[in-house]
Amino acid sequence: MAKTRVVFHYPRTLIDVPVVSRIAREYDLDFNILRANITPDAEGLLVLELAGDAAEITRALEWANAQGVSTQALEKDVVRDDDECTQCGVCVTICPTDALRKDPVTQEVLFTPDDCVACELCVPACPPRAMAVAF
């Protein structure tokens, strides 16, 4: 029995197709939706935990890819270099989760790695390039 965390990026046209429930049924997988959001491209973004037979998971992901869903294993970390961050806050509307958000009182931009799905959208969007992928 294997367990893995995956990010699904849905093109706009596929947002309403129940890809996930189909995967669960056809490949006999348990799934848990950790996060669901819309990215700046108005694409769907779904963070899933999949559990089941390892080979079936691989096949399920291949099938999802064939449907036009791009999948990304959640193994990379996106980190912030606090010395480089200027606390501007232009990333908060780009981040599809609450990993980057602004304290409305202090106006400080807070980064919470636990909420980060490593979508990397903030990396090119950060003007001083304080956000980076760590392997």
Added chain:
Amino acid sequence: MPKTYEEINAKIKAGEAVVVTAEEIIDIVEEEGAAKAAERVDVVTTGTFAPMCSSGAFLNTGHAHPRLKIQKAWLNDVNAYAGLAAVDLYIGATEATEDDPLNRDHPGDFSYGGGHVIEDLVAGKDVRLKAIAYGTDCYPRKKLDTWINIEDLNEAFLCNPRNAYQNYNVAVNVHADRPIYTYMGTLKPEIGNANYCSAGQLSPLLNDPYYRTIGIGTRIFLGGAQGYVFWQGTQHNPTVERLENGVTKAGAGTLSVVGDLKAMDQRWIRGVSFHGYGVSLNVGLGIPIPVLDEDIVRFTAVRDEDIVAPIVDYSRGYPYSEGGPLGHVSYAELKSGEIEIDGRTVETGALSSYPEAQKIAQLLKEQIEAGEFLLGRPVELIPSVESGLTFKGLKERPVEEEVTADG
């Protein structure tokens, strides 16, 4: 009773000046009233830290042996303007690296450019200077490839033709069905976000909206050093519509500023990259406003609630100059993290760092209190409303091909 610059400077030298930030003055005026506040407070400090594209630096490299008159020059592969005397250069903040793919692979990354060269110089890093020349009798050399360091330059001064915009647009994407990549950041389709760029109640010109204390010779905090205002900025536009409190309802006044790059701090001079747009320079700038009278102190007490910015569409409205603003919102609303546009809740993003603006205003306050920073009395104020000055668009006069007699 009105105060003079000389009286305030005498107090600063004696360590007796009362200095507060543009945030602190809000409560003081509210509690004590403007008359008392004007008596008691001598200086109000402001600050802003944001991308300011019209920025750059003059550098004098000293002469090589044998001498060359630089015709074209590159600093870390970023083109610097050399159409000046032999070894004077101007490196502009938005110049991209020479072989940058730019937006050919849209949206481009723009990871390095003029703003980053300026930051590297300030940080004391070696920068590679490549230059070519055509050679003359007095300047025979034709090529140069060398490392330089800010320490070894004769002069290095930041000289920015337009900084410290008095208010700015709130940018949104109304019409494009994809994200658009602008100097206001990435704007999501269907008004998916709204980006603003001003420190609001801490912003220098919003605290002296008619420029009663700001002009040629005003000493300022610039990139961590002491600099000066030397002219109105380009596109200076004092005649835009104003609220009753003097606040301009759109981008209005601007400043040209100058300061010693060698004395600056990397923290306040930062190269920045805008995905799909280009490079720029984040500049930290603060202006001390002398409380000469009651009116001035009342202006410095302006609050985010009382300052509004226009919401502008950057998918059509801005690039094609179509239509007016979609409405106005206050900085208090913008800073809350969400605004309403057409009954929809839209998340806000900022390009201007408020926490850093607070630090600049605080640092400037401490420097004045310590007697390290004296007020510069302007020899001439920058033009205000009565100048009638407006910012014009370009009137194009298409060039017709000349038809010659035998052609």
